[in-house]
Amino acid sequence: MMTEPKILIVSAPSGCGKGTILHEFFNDNKVFYSVSCTTRAPREGEVDGTDYHFWTVEQFDKTVAEDGFLEHAGYSDNQYGTLRQPVLDNLAAGKDVVLEIETQGAFQVKEKRPDAISLFILPPSIAELRRRLYKRGTETPEKIEKRVAAAAGEIERSTSYDYVIMNDDLKDALRDFKTVYDAAKNGDGSADQFKPSDPKIINMINEVLKNA
Secondary structure, three states: OOOOOOEEEEEOOOOOOHHHHHHHHHOOOOOEEEOOEEOOOOOOOOOEOOOEEEOOHHHHHHHHHOOOEEEEEEEOOEEEEEEHHHHHHHHHOOOOEEEEOOHHHHHHHHHHOOOOEEEEEEOOOHHHHHHHHHHHOOOOHHHHHHHHHHHHHHHHHHHHOOEEEEOOOHHHHHHHHHHHHHHHHHOOOOOHHHOOOOHHHHHHHHHHHOOO
């Protein structure tokens, strides 16, 4: 028997490929993807309302004052937040909700909704993460190095998530993502090998952090 609609929190350092995994996942699953609000400028190709709601600082601060966010946090000199009402409305309509958010916001949501399932996606290494960010070419070297420094701190906190997977090969990462999602929905232990209590996961996290 399936459980009640779930909130699935997905976090990963910028450049880790979580967007690609989620895009593939949405092709096969009817879930509500919560589009975050941000004060950062759009990158080339990003669409307002699809990738993010690109807001002014004034819009963002007004929503904070009105308690309109389920979570909000600062990251890499910008603000990010998840609108509360669309999440509640979709859960009430029986849909699972996916939140693609940073670690600060993830822990805020877990405090308010302990029933939420949290998943952290690791890069193969910090060096590979840096390479991907430079290859993307959307930010200055200074901003990239800030993101890389932030990534190490995020990865250290991944042990507090319910599940941890790695995006080294997209096909494998997507399979692991679906395994976690199905386990969360069915309330079984079929994804226990991805829990940070498993020594293999701890070793994987430590390997990624080497030479960070």
